[in-house]
Amino acid sequence: MQTPNETIPFRPTDIHSLRDFLLHQRRMSGWTQEELSERSGVSVRTIRNLETGSNINPRRSSVSLLLSAFGATASALDKGAPAESGGWPAPVPHPETERPAADSGPPPWYGPRPLPAPLVGRQADLRHLLGAVQRGRLVVLTGPGGVGKTRLALAAAARLLPLFQDGVAVAELHDCPPEHLDPVRAASELHRITGDLVRSDISTREDAGMRRQLLVLDSAEHVVQQTARVVRGLLDAHPGLHVLVTSRRTMAVSAAETWEVEPLDTGMPARGESAVPSAVELFLRRVQASLPTLDLSSRLPLVRELCALLDGIPLAIELAAGRLRSLPLTSLLDDDTLFHLLARVDAGDLSRHRTLSSSVRWSYELLPTPHRDLLHRLTALPRTFSLDDALTIPGPDDTARAPHVAHLLAELADASLVQIHRERQYNYRVPSLVRHFVTEVAEPAQEDAWCAVG
Numbered sequence: 181m182q183t184p185n186e187t188i189p190f191r192p193t194d195i196h197s198l199r200d201f202l203l204h205q206r207r208m209s210g211w212t213q214e215e216l217s218e219r220s221g222v223s224v225r226t227i228r229n230l231e232t233g234s235n236i237n238p239r240r241s242s243v244s245l246l247l248s249a250f251g252a253t254a255s256a257l258d259k260g261a262p263a264e265s266g267g268w269p270a271p272v273p274h275p276e277t278e279r280p281a282a283d284s285g286p287p288p289w290y291g292p293r294p295l296p297a298p299l300v301g302r303q304a305d306l307r308h309l310l311g312a313v314q315r316g317r318l319v320v321l322t323g324p325g326g327v328g329k330t331r332l333a334l335a336a337a338a339r340l341l342p343l344f345q346d347g348v349a350v351a352e353l354h355d356c357p358p359e360h361l362d363p364v365r366a367a368s369e370l371h372r373i374t375g376d377l378v379r380s381d382i383s384t385r386e387d388a389g390m391r392r393q394l395l396v397l398d399s400a401e402h403v404v405q406q407t408a409r410v411v412r413g414l415l416d417a418h419p420g421l422h423v424l425v426t427s428r429r430t431m432a433v434s435a436a437e438t439w440e441v442e443p444l445d446t447g448m449p450a451r452g453e454s455a456v457p458s459a460v461e462l463f464l465r466r467v468q469a470s471l472p473t474l475d476l477s478s479r480l481p482l483v484r485e486l487c488a489l490l491d492g493i494p495l496a497i498e499l500a501a502g503r504l505r506s507l508p509l510t511s512l513l514d515d516d517t518l519f520h521l522l523a524r525v526d527a528g529d530l531s532r533h534r535t536l537s538s539s540v541r542w543s544y545e546l547l548p549t550p551h552r553d554l555l556h557r558l559t560a561l562p563r564t565f566s567l568d569d570a571l572t573i574p575g576p577d578d579t580a581r582a583p584h585v586a587h588l589l590a591e592l593a594d595a596s597l598v599q600i601h602r603e604r605q606y607n608y609r610v611p612s613l614v615r616h617f618v619t620e621v622a623e624p625a626q627e628d629a630w631c632a633v634g
């Protein structure tokens with residue numbers, strides 16, 4: 181059996197077919213090489229070399245990813261280009277929107293599909309993830325609420341679909357009961373969900389090596405320990421299974437690869453570069469979709485400022501773009517007004533995405549009381565603070581104090597409620613959305629609750 185990174189022994193006619201196919205489909209889609217690279221996760225250099233004919237030995241995985249970006253499979257190559265002027269058929273729908281054919285075409289997709297709207301930015305994340313899921317069998321995507329973990333995981337899974345002949349299965353874990361409230365029911369619910377999705381016929385060892393499936397477990401932050409246990413069992417039982425988990429909280433599983441999803445870029449482009457930061461691009465795309473006549477091209481610095489206030493969090497950027505229907509851009513640029521406005525905007529279909537407050541509340545309510553109390557106290561420190569600053573928080577003066585504060589701080593960072601800047605000295609920051617929720621919305625935790633060693 182060929183492994184994903186083996187090269188395909190193309191005959192010259194095949195490589196010409198591939199080159200023609202790529203050129204034709206890319207032209208029909210109106211994509212640049214950079215855009216195709218972004219959608220497929222294959223480097224611009226590989227695409228350029230394939231199109232110019234200087235690479236005649238492409239990796240099998242690169243070909244599959246490129247075909248998948250056009251919603252095609254290897255069989256598309258066999259058809260050859262029609263001789264008449266009609267040329268190749270129009271591109272088939274992208275796999276993110278496509279339903280698999282019954283017996284040919286791409287492998288099956290079970291569960292929620294990615295949105296058809298383009299993914300903004302994230303080229304480096306996608307490239308890393310595509311490699312990580314092929315290299316390792318368990319990859320965990322972490323990051324704060326609304327940062328784009330689900331979006332990225334589904335986009336990566338759509339591109340990886342051709343490499344998993346038994347398909348991709350996606351399970352949303354949000355409805356599992358939180359494990360700290362009911363670990364037994366959380367575990368049985370996880371077993372039920374994953375049992376339904378992982379094909380039972382890949383459990384025989386002879387077959388198992390030949391069969392390949394990708395399981396995406398979305399939103400595991402409230403069931404991380406049970407998920408780790410269930411996933412370990414699944415990976416042992418099914419050697420062809422790869423698992424991609426999204427979770428606001430990190431998961432301690434040996435041999436798992438963790439990838440932190442950072443907020444979208446809000447910085448200024450380097451001198452001479454025309455590209456707008458990805459956070460600004462997302463804002464402009466959302467405004468364009470809801471208010472096509474509003475031209476913000478002369479006000480990009482203000483848009484950038486707004487995206488920076490929102491810490492580059494896509495969910496917040498989408499909600500702010502929606503507010504522009506009724507309020508001018510300048511009115512959103514005041515910190516306090518902005519968060520008050522956005523805290524109440526109702527824009528999602530999942531309960532935790534209905535408002536920014538409910539998004540942060542979901543993480544906050546998973547915290548034990550001492551952690552909540554410390555989070556409140558951290559908001560009184562300078563915006564960016566060090567561990568030494570955190571140790572100045574008043575409390576009992578005993579030897580257990582410093583390690584206790586450090587432990588709680590680390591757990592808040594593990595839950596993506598505190599951001600870390602890892603330089604020689606680590607600096608910490610309570611993100612703006614969390615800060616607003618903690619200071620304006622949440623009830624203060626019981627006084628000095630943080631001192632309780634749990």
Ligand SMILES: Nc1ncnc2c1ncn2[C@@H]1O[C@H](COP(=O)(O)OP(=O)(O)OP(=O)(O)O)[C@@H](O)[C@H]1O
Nearest residue numbers: 298299300302324325326327328329330331494495
């Ligand atoms: N790179 C992106 N391009 C376009 N839209 C994005 C991007 N990243 C996120 N979004 C949009 O932002 C919103 C929040 O993203 P998403 O649901 O993936 O966040 P999340 O990290 O999974 O949040 P949660 O922790 O609540 O599950 C969604 O509407 C999503 O479509």
Ligand SMILES: [Mg+2]
Nearest residue numbers: 329330399426
């Ligand atoms: Mg999510």
